[in-house]
Amino acid sequence: MKKTVTMPELKKGMKKAVLCRWNVEPGQKVESGSELFETETEKAISAVEAEENMTVLRLLVDEGDEVEVGAPLMEVEM
Amino acid sequence: MIYVRCRSLDPRFNLALEEYLLSLDTDEEIFCLWRNGPAVVSGRFQNIFAECDVPLAEDRGVAVIRRITGGGTVYHDGGNINYTVIRSKDENGLDYPAFIAPVAAALRELCVPAEISGSCVTVKGKKISGSAQTTVGGRVLHHGTLLYSADLNDLRRFTTPPSACFDSAAIGSNPAPVGNMIDVLGGDPDPEEFADEIGRIVSGGAAPLEPESFDTDAIEKLAEKYASWEWNIGSSPKFSFRGGKDTKMGKIRLSYTSKRGVIDGAEWSGPYENEIKNVLIGARLDRAALRDALTRATSDGSFAGDAAGFILSGK
Known part of the structure; x- marks a missing residue:
């Protein structure tokens, strides 16, 4: 089943964050708990982990892009 | 605590x-x-x-x-x-x-x-x-x-x-x-x-x-x-560089792109143009490594030292 991973609200009241580093690439099988990407908002770095096993299909934003909370980041196959 | x-x-x-x-x-x-x-x-x-x-x-x-x-x-x-x-x-x-x-x-x-x-x-x-x-x-x-x-x-x-x-x-x-x-x-x-x-x-x-x-x-x-x-350097975000510098050997013009601290595209014009254009792509953004590579390419250690500093700072 295809799913779109979106920018989470990593901090209460956060509106957007910079997608700083992708730690996966298209085609990669990712286990639950693995780091998908790292973000920075208000000088705070957060790594977002996969909640389930998945296969990465497409990365929708580039490293360095500022992304609003809820905006799509990547497409995956669950 | x-x-x-x-x-x-x-x-x-x-x-x-x-x-x-x-x-x-x-x-x-x-x-x-x-x-x-x-x-x-x-x-x-x-x-x-x-x-x-x-x-x-x-x-x-x-x-x-x-x-x-x-x-x-x-x-x-x-x-x-x-x-x-x-x-x-x-x-x-x-x-x-x-x-x-x-x-x-x-x-x-x-x-x-x-x-x-x-x-x-x-x-x-x-x-x-x-x-x-x-x-x-x-x-x-x-x-x-x-x-x-x-x-x-x-x-x-x-x-x-x-x-x-x-x-x-x-x-x-x-x-x-x-x-x-x-x-x-x-x-x-x-x-x-x-x-x-x-x-x-x-x-x-x-x-x-x-x-x-x-x-x-x-x-x-x-x-x-x-x-x-x-x-410290190898986990750098991608970036581009564009600059020029007057040297005793003539004016350098350089543009390059870098990913993870490595030059992955470069255009060099100026002294030692033929020698240097083969050296930059794939080079680490490391002053000593750049200086050594440029010295080997040009046999001009003084120029190579200045050029290495320029590549890393634009100065």
């Missing part, structure tokens, strides 16, 4: 100590005070070459290191006191004032009229502290600088962008007017003693642990990361 007092001035060891403390399996709050010898410390996702004249820093014996938290580039010397607070992430999330408050209160008790402003602390309108954070595995590391008696001329010198040659989507720095706490306190500065006083107040008089209380082998192993090109 676990109170750690580190007396090492080695920035690589100290950043490793922080990361080690963050990895400890505990729910307790950890508070650590430490100072560095001269060092430029960049944020996790910054283009360090756009923030600091890296060749100048190297010439002056100033370490250039990347930290694990966000934010901008800072300058540390013995007159700057660093503090680290590690807590489990709670419903308040990454609330800067909540992490800063105990230190600000300690400063006020020590007669420094500190005020919290977002992620900073100011004294009479001048910034004396900035801070940044990272979260790993449900634990938040918050750390900040405290300008006590720092060399502000060196601070400006080493945190001023060297040129306008760099362009990227990397996180930038936000410089602000800064000041030292000693300007308000007066007297002869003793940053080590002042740090001890901060620690005494914040910890409630607890006896501090030293790094030797922990797994120093593990900390030293982590310190290798902070000494490595792979971490």
Whole structure:
């Protein structure tokens, strides 16, 4: 089943964050708990982990892009 | 609270100590005070070459290191006191004032009229502290600088962008007017003693642990990361460079792109054009490596040295 991973609200009241580093690439099988990407908002770095096993299909934003909370980041196959 | 007092001035060891403390399996709050010898410390996702004249820093014996938290580039010397607070992430999330408050209160008790402003602390309108954070595995590391008696001329010198040659989507720095706490306190500065006083107040008089209380082998192993090109430069965001420089041999014009600290596209015009264009692509952004490669290509060590510095700073 295809799913779109979106920018989470990593901090209460956060509106957007910079997608700083992708730690996966298209085609990669990712286990639950693995780091998908790292973000920075208000000088705070957060790594977002996969909640389930998945296969990465497409990365929708580039490293360095500022992304609003809820905006799509990547497409995956669950 | 676990109170750690580190007396090492080695920035690589100290950043490793922080990361080690963050990895400890505990729910307790950890508070650590430490100072560095001269060092430029960049944020996790910054283009360090756009923030600091890296060749100048190297010439002056100033370490250039990347930290694990966000934010901008800072300058540390013995007159700057660093503090680290590690807590489990709670419903308040990454609330800067909540992490800063105990230190600000300690400063006020020590007669420094500190005020919290977002992620900073100011004294009479001048910034004396900035801070940044990272979260790993449900634990938040918050750390900040405290300008006590720092060399502000060196601070400006080493945190001023060297040129306008760099362009990227990397996180930038936000410089602000800064000041030292000693300007308000007066007297002869003793940053080590002042740090001890901060620690005494914040910890409630607890006896501090030293790094030797922990797994120093593990900390030293982590310190290798902070000494490595792979971490400090090789984890840089992608960026582009465009610039020119007059030399005794003629004018250089250079544009290049870099990914993870390696040049992946370049156009060079000027002296030794045929020799150099085969050298740049795939080259690491490392001054010694660039100088050696350019020397081999041109047999002109003096030119190669200047060119290597130019590639890294635009100067």
